[in-house]
Every structure is written in C-alpha cells, then in structure tokens.
Amino acid sequence: MFDQLSDRLQQTLSGVRSRGKLTEADVDRAMREIRLALLEADVNFKVVKTFTEAVKERCLGAGVLESLNPGQQVTKIVNEELSRLMGGSSRDIALASSGPTVILMAGLQGSGKTTACAKLAQHLAGQKRTAALAACDTQRPAAVDQLVKLGKQAGVTVYERGTEADPAEIARWALDRAREERKDALVVDTAGRLHVDEELMAELVRVRDATRPHDVILVLDAMTGQDAVNVAEAFAERVDFDGILLTKLDGDARGGAALSVRTVTGKPILYASVGEKLDQLERFHPERMASRILGMGDVLSLIEKAERVSDQQQAEDLERKIRRQQFTLEDFLQQLRQIRKMGPLSGLLGMMPGMGKAMKQLRAADMDEGELDRIEAIILSMTPEERARPDVIDGSRRRRIALGSGTTVQAVNQLVKQFGQMRKLMAQLAKGKMPDPQQLLRGR
Amino acid sequence: MADWRQAFVLGEQVPAPTASAEPDEGHGPGPLRRLRERLGASRRALAAELRASVLDRLEDADWERLEEALILADMGAPATARVVAELEAEVEAGGLSDPAEVRERLVDMLAELGSAGDRRIDVSAKPSVVMVVGVNGTGKTTTIGKLAWVLRNQLDLSVVLAASDTYRAAAVEQLEVWAERAGAEIIRAAPGGDPGAVAYDAIEAAKARGADVVICDTAGRLHTHGNLMEELAKVRRVISKRLEGAPHESLIVIDATTGQNGLRQAQAFSRAAGLTGVALTKLDGTAKGGIALAIADELEIPVKLIGVGEGIDDLRPFEPREFAQALLEE
Numbered sequence: 086m087f088d089q090l091s092d093r094l095q096q097t098l099s100g101v102r103s104r105g106k107l108t109e110a111d112v113d114r115a116m117r118e119i120r121l122a123l124l125e126a127d128v129n130f131k132v133v134k135t136f137t138e139a140v141k142e143r144c145l146g147a148g149v150l151e152s153l154n155p156g157q158q159v160t161k162i163v164n165e166e167l168s169r170l171m172g173g174s175s176r177d178i179a180l181a182s183s184g185p186t187v188i189l190m191a192g193l194q195g196s197g198k199t200t201a202c203a204k205l206a207q208h209l210a211g212q213k214r215t216a217a218l219a220a221c222d223t224q225r226p227a228a229v230d231q232l233v234k235l236g237k238q239a240g241v242t243v244y245e246r247g248t249e250a251d252p253a254e255i256a257r258w259a260l261d262r263a264r265e266e267r268k269d270a271l272v273v274d275t276a277g278r279l280h281v282d283e284e285l286m287a288e289l290v291r292v293r294d295a296t297r298p299h300d301v302i303l304v305l306d307a308m309t310g311q312d313a314v315n316v317a318e319a320f321a322e323r324v325d326f327d328g329i330l331l332t333k334l335d336g337d338a339r340g341g342a343a344l345s346v347r348t349v350t351g352k353p354i355l356y357a358s359v360g361e362k363l364d365q366l367e368r369f370h371p372e373r374m375a376s377r378i379l380g381m382g383d384v385l386s387l388i389e390k391a392e393r394v395s396d397q398q399q400a401e402d403l404e405r406k407i408r409r410q411q412f413t414l415e416d417f418l419q420q421l422r423q424i425r426k427m428g429p430l431s432g433l434l435g436m437m438p439g440m441g442k443a444m445k446q447l448r449a450a451d452m453d454e455g456e457l458d459r460i461e462a463i464i465l466s467m468t469p470e471e472r473a474r475p476d477v478i479d480g481s482r483r484r485r486i487a488l489g490s491g492t493t494v495q496a497v498n499q500l501v502k503q504f505g506q507m508r509k510l511m512a513q514l515a516k517g518k519m520p521d522p523q524q525l526l527r528g529r
Numbered sequence: 530m531a532d533w534r535q536a537f538v539l540g541e542q543v544p545a546p547t548a549s550a551e552p553d554e555g556h557g558p559g560p561l562r563r564l565r566e567r568l569g570a571s572r573r574a575l576a577a578e579l580r581a582s583v584l585d586r587l588e589d590a591d592w593e594r595l596e597e598a599l600i601l602a603d604m605g606a607p608a609t610a611r612v613v614a615e616l617e618a619e620v621e622a623g624g625l626s627d628p629a630e631v632r633e634r635l636v637d638m639l640a641e642l643g644s645a646g647d648r649r650i651d652v653s654a655k656p657s658v659v660m661v662v663g664v665n666g667t668g669k670t671t672t673i674g675k676l677a678w679v680l681r682n683q684l685d686l687s688v689v690l691a692a693s694d695t696y697r698a699a700a701v702e703q704l705e706v707w708a709e710r711a712g713a714e715i716i717r718a719a720p721g722g723d724p725g726a727v728a729y730d731a732i733e734a735a736k737a738r739g740a741d742v743v744i745c746d747t748a749g750r751l752h753t754h755g756n757l758m759e760e761l762a763k764v765r766r767v768i769s770k771r772l773e774g775a776p777h778e779s780l781i782v783i784d785a786t787t788g789q790n791g792l793r794q795a796q797a798f799s800r801a802a803g804l805t806g807v808a809l810t811k812l813d814g815t816a817k818g819g820i821a822l823a824i825a826d827e828l829e830i831p832v833k834l835i836g837v838g839e840g841i842d843d844l845r846p847f848e849p850r851e852f853a854q855a856l857l858e859e
Binding site for chain 2: 121124126127193194195196197224227230231234235280281306308309310311316333336338339341342361
C-alpha cells in the first residue's frame, strides 16, 4: 500500500541537499510520486494532470530549489495548492428570514442521502429553528420508513405520503405543509438515481421545479473512484447543484473524488459526514481534506510550527555543524528547548508522517518530559567550555555537575556518553542515512 | 437468461431446470446482448481511446492514452502499469503486430486479472449458508433479493433470508419487500436485536423446514470501525458453530463506482468474515468497475456476481472474458 507522500518525496529528493540544488529532473521525479499518490487517492486522472503541471511550475519558480529541505518544501506547495483547489472556507446553509428554506438532496444510490438528510435537518433545527423532512424517495423499498425513523431520532417532522404518489407531487405538498406549520427549513430526500437514467433525472428536475429549492446538494460518497467526475458533471448539468455533502469520511478512503468534483464543477464542498450518528455532520475543512488526500498526517501544521520557532539562518548553521560533527551540548540544549516550545514530544512525533513506529518505541523507552527536564538541568550546570567540548569533563567536573543539577554522577556520565554517540548518528542522518529513532533518542 | 447452473456448485438433489422458470423467455434481447448493451453504453469512451491507441500506430503517446483509459476504469495505478508494460513489451518483442492481435491479447490480460479462483457459488450443502457483507450503500440488500430470486426461480431451491441488519432504520422492511418479490422466507428480529441470533434462528428454521439455502444480510459497516468488524466476525462464528462448514460462502458487495478504497474494504472484510467472493454492483452506470479486477488480482478473491440494474433479474454470473471484452467493446 501507499506510503506517506511526504516520506516518499523526502526519499525522492534526498541527496538533493548534498548537491545543494534541485534540478528539473528532480522535480519531475517528485511529480511522478505526487501523481501516483493522487491517483491512489482516486483523484481523477485529468485533474491530476492539470494539478501536477501547476505544482511543477511553482516548484521550479519559487526558491524551492535552493531551500534547506526541498522535500518538505515541495510537500508544502502540494498541500497549499490542493487546499486552494478545494476551496477556501466553506459556508453554512443560511436560512431565509421568512418561509421555509428548501434544500433538495440528490445523488447516486447508496451515497448516503437518507441519513445525510436527517443529519442536515437536525443540524438546521438547532437554535430555535424548526426543520422538516420530505420523503420523496418512492423507489427504494422501505426508504420512506427509514426516513420516518431517522426523523423521529432527529426530532424533526417528516412529511410522507407513501410510495404511490409522484415525487414532485409529494414535494409540493410537503412544502405547503411546511409553510402552514411555519417550519424554517425543509430538507427534501429523493431516490438515488444513476446520472444516465434519463427518466429519473427528469423526475429530479420536476421535484426541483416543484419546490424551487434555495440549495440543491449533491451527496457524494468519499469512496467514489474515477467516475465521480461523470456523475458530478451530469448532476450539475441537469439540476445545477449548489454544493456538495461528502459522506463516509469516517472510513479510510483518501477522498480524492472531492477534489475531482470540486475542480470540474467549481461547486463548493459544504459538509462532511463523519459517522453513523445523526450529530456526526461537520462543516468541511479544505486543509484537512488536502492532507488526507495526500496521506500526510498533519505535516502542514508541523512545518508551520517549526517555521514559527526557528529562523532559517539558525537552521542552516545547525545543519552545517551537524554534518561536521561540530554540534555542541549548547546547540543540543537550544534544540531541545526549541522542540519543547513546539509542544509535548509525543504530540510532535504523532504529527510526523511515518513516525507511528517511533512513537511506540518511544513509549517503550519511557522517554518522558521529566527526563528532558533532567537533561536540561545537567547541561545548565556545565561551563560554556564543557558544553562546547564535552571531552574536558573529568571526574571532578562530573561530581560538580551532578551536584549542581541535583542528579547523580552516573546520570552525567550517561548524558555525555550518549551525546557523543548521538553526534555521530546525527552526522549520519545529515548524510541521508536514517538511523533507528530509538537509537537516536537513547544514544545507543 | 444466463445459464445459472454453471454458476453454482449444486447438491445432488437439485432437479433439472424447468423451462417455465425463465421469466423473459421468448421476448426481449438475449442475456449476452443485453449485458453488452448495458455495459457497452458506458464503455464507449474507453473503446474509442483503445481504438485510437491500440489499433492505429503504437507510439509512446498511445501507451499513455491506454494507461489513462485503464486508470479511468479504476483499475488502479499498479495493475495498470503492469498490464501496459507487459503489453508494450510483447509488442516490442515482435510477438504481436496486427492491431487485432494486440486487442485480443489485451482482452486476455484483463480477463486473466479477473480470473482468480473458483467463481462458482457453493450451495451444495443442505442447508448452505451465504453471508453477504460490505460497507454502507453498496447494494447488499438488493443483491440478496436478486440472488434469492435466482436460487428460487432458476434453480428451484428454497431460500430463507436472515435479516441480520438490525442496525439501519428500515433495513428489515427493505429485505422483506425483496423476500416477497423473490418468493423467499424471511427470519427477522426486533430492531437493535442481536444479528448473530437472527442468523442462528434462520439456520434453525432452514433445517426444520428442509430449506436449501440461507442468505444472511448484515448491516453495512465501514471497514475501519473495529468494533463493528468484530461484531461481523462474531456473526460468522455463530453461524459456523451452529452449522459445520458454514458459512459456505461469504460475499462482499462492492459498488462499481468505488475507487481504490475497494482494495482496503476487501482486505478488512476478508480478515473479519473470510471472503469467498465479490459481487460487483451498479454496473449500469458509467463506472467501469475496474477495482474488481484489482481485487481479484491482488487479493485472489474471485468476482462471482455482477449487478446490472435495479430489476430482480438484473444479476449475472461474472465472466472475466466477457467483462474484459465489454470494457473494450463499443
């Protein structure tokens, strides 16, 4: 299965740093990885093509080529472009000040319309507003029963007239009832239909014309593959929907269909359904969806955090020192403090792609924040000379440091020894070899 | 109708089919033509791509277009890359020169991908138990209705349906409608009841009445919900405890519009319910269902059934060659 994209990009672009410059061939290699990742996420083939071309241009244009970590930079550009394509902040459905706001729900069979209708009605019914549901799915056996039951759970009225009446007729009748009963919102459930089913698509148009909805929502399964584009285009052409509700996001589908549909129709994704319970409907978050499509954990916020706490120049100095094994205990202390500024260690590692295994080892190694406090105390009890050249630390200095930091001579010994080994490991790391994270942390 | 007798492993006592069991005999198009029409309508774009790419000159751009067509069919990047590379290698080695040969070879290769394992459905035991599983909204209940109809009307077997989807609102009512249409019995419990208990009762009922097949509906569940998958494993355990060798079949229903996530679904359900086959539904849309080939190829779970419409007789045995051909046919 597909690994984290950022890991793959790191791999693809590793070695670039030693040459110091990203070439067009490097970028092409990276684009191939991105292309595969997006296809794996079910983003439409044609959308992928356009997208990678745009990203490539930006990668070659900006200062990415010379940057410290091209892999991360490329990842960041991809994520930004993806979030941008996915649309800015999503809107909530605004209820009209008078009369029921009508929302028509449409989509393929099995996309989750009936459940989504009940969720949306419950969502709209809050804050002294009242909502109702109209049962216009006369096709699927027991669909009306299902909506009635869900309506009861959601605490909203359901207008139903069985399965014999015409759906457009039911919808018109339900709207009249909703007006009479002064409902603020009416959510109209319709039968699932194939976009190529001429008869049923015509029926949907009739339901729309009968109710003149404020919003038509396309319900889209997050697991949909390449065909999402055909479906969305057909529904857009026939009923001109206003927004998308993405369902089944509690699964592990990457949900690339969302990007495809957004790109080809230009319609915003408004809501995401994230569970079977009726309150598990959320406003849509484009950035989170971008990360999800790329399978990146939350690497974006990690990068942002890192950017906040360290400036570029400092990072470059450090990088050089590590490579030349000139990394001192003073540098180590500063790094430690910077990392701790970003938040608890376990949280940080969780955000890093590919660090799942390291996290487990970390727990096994019992690295806690208290240990980090002790390490800080030991280093702070050293003179500047000792921090720069740990070799000078002899027996009497050790005793003094132990006393000053409130630790033991053994603890001081261990730190000095581990630091020496860590310095070697970090030099390896800088040369592109990935050491075992546990080794790195424990200095073995 | 398709020859359903070939699609099942039948017990000895099953009588020869009676001609009267064929509902659309004497009118309407033949089964193959009907399937091709249904599949064909949605395959035109792909066929056009392939004609343009394979049947004319074979240049780099053409191979890319072929790759594009297969990816657009949801075959997935790995399977696509392999097929294209193999075909390209064969053409370059000079084994294939005539465009018609290339096309035939492509059909072969696609059919081969979908040819894993025994595609027959084993209902030889009496009673046999068929478990039907899958994520929400793929068409489990509808597929069960159609399968019950085939067993009842094409093979003259008696069928008991176990309404083990006790979770979704009105799922039992939906299955009841299908049971009536198919002429099957249905065993149900109160909503929120234990799905394993319903399966147990259905097997009891089948044994008591000498019924031939029990089809067990289950609630749709996302494969990432550990507790729900554990519940499914438990239903399976209850079935196998009550009846040795059961469930004889465990079918996952996959929606043809599903993308690459279908592989993960099949993997997870295989772990929980020991899958023996795939039923691919909703092939009457424009989705090409290539994910089924990827599942058959990568996980070696045979595709056994395809759904081509909402009618009760819109279920077909899966034929890899026919499927591959329909992919390329106009």
